[in-house]
Amino acid sequence: MSAPPRFDRGHTDDLMSFLAASPSPYHAVANTAERLEKAGFRQVAETDAWDGASGGKYVLRGGAIVAWYVPEGAAPHTPFRIVGAHTDSPNLRVKPLPDSGAHGWRQVAVEIYGGPLLNSWLDRDLGLAGRLTLRDGSSRLVNVDRPLLRVPQLAIHLDRSVSAEGLKLDKQRHLQPIWGLGNDVRDGDLIAFLEETAGLAAGEVTGWDLMVHSVEPPAYLGRDKELVAGPRMDNLLSVHSGVAALTAAAASGAALPSIPVLAAFDHEENGSQSDTGADGPLLGGVLERSVFARGGSYEDKARAFAGTVCLSSDTGHAVHPNYAERHDPTHHPRVNGGPILKVNVNNRYATDGSGRAVWAAACERADVPFQSFVSNNAMPCGTTIGPITAARHGIKTVDIGVAILSMHSARELCGTDDPWLLANSLVAFLEG
Secondary structure (H helix, E strand, O other): OOOOOOOOHHHHHHHHHHHHOOOOHHHHHHHHHHHHHHOOOEEOOOOOOOOOOOEEEEEEEOOEEEEEEEOOOOOOOOOEEEEEEEOOOOEEEEEEEEEEEEOOEEEEEEEEEOOOOHHHHEOOOEEEEEEEEEOOOOEEEEEEEEEEEEEOOOOHHHOOOHHHHOOOOOOOOOOOOEEEEOOOOOOOHHHHHHHHHOOOOOOOEEEEEEEEEEOOOOEEEOOOOOEEEEOOHHHHHHHHHHHHHHHHHHHOOOOOOOEEEEEEEOOHHHOOOOOOOOOOOHHHHHHHHHHHHOOOOHHHHHHHHHOOEEEEEOOEEOOOOOOHHHEOOOOOOOOOOOOEEEOOOOOOOOOOHHHHHHHHHHHHHHOOOOEEEOEOOOOOOOOOHHHHHHHHHOOEEEEEEOEEEOOOOOOEEEEOOHHHHHHHHHHHHHOO
């Protein structure tokens, strides 16, 4: 693999388009599937029998997608090389009875998903997107990508203490967005509006998974445009880099010693415990069926899993210039300094010394610099799908990612170089 340039504007432009087109996990997997199809991958249904043919395949379930490429001549016990990521981001999600309001304002009832920076959703133009389920059991994606909703902040004249004591938001009372005027709040108004928007007949929608999103598009930022601001970088940045790396590895023509895999899960932000989360059976089932489809036995599966390595790719914390004391004093990852290796000896991250060696070899092969991240000992450490993947499947897992600011905000910040550097390191890893 030849050494990459330090920055590819085309790759970052494409990331920004991917972020803008993926306001929900369902849109993210649909866009990922479209890219895979263009690269020659084909969708396989979980309800069908699978064959052992070589080539690229993928399974799509809800807000999760698992894709893999079987090289020519791969044996049943050939190990996997996996890039793991997640499609969900913290946000506000629509409740089962969405229509509410008070004092002449029409509102949408929302529930808080994950751990968002609540203040980042105030006074921001918001759209609405997600999945509609129809009477016949099929689903339809919907995306109202225009200013539709707003969570208005209380004026400082009515909260004089905010400057001295800080903003205090009640999650139930203060985060319900407005979307119009009127005293006659009728049950079904929001869904009827979405049915009309999606070109559906009235009463056709019987279920929904809907969430709000900022309609401000991603943008380059800074004097030299060395930064990118945009939504859902945690963790669609990794999904985008992962699909770019998988399709590049599949198209390289190299004699791949392993089977490259992209596993993009849903529900990481609330614990991963679902049929589409990393703590569910999806990944293990796909890998096992791939072994068996190629004529393998339980023994072949055990051998394949024993040689498998997973990179859990998720965003991490760049050193914050205004809060440097919150970081470990000797570990200060910087944006555009290359991807980060995440370490926590209490297994909040899955990286160990041997995993570090795997990651270092991939970065060296790609000529990509990398940085190390550990949390300040006085502060709790976050976690990822890494430890879950390692424990559930018994496979070596390494936690890596890109350093950003404003994590869990409605709008996050990364460097322009880092997504490209991450993608190149992932290609080197998948090529083995």
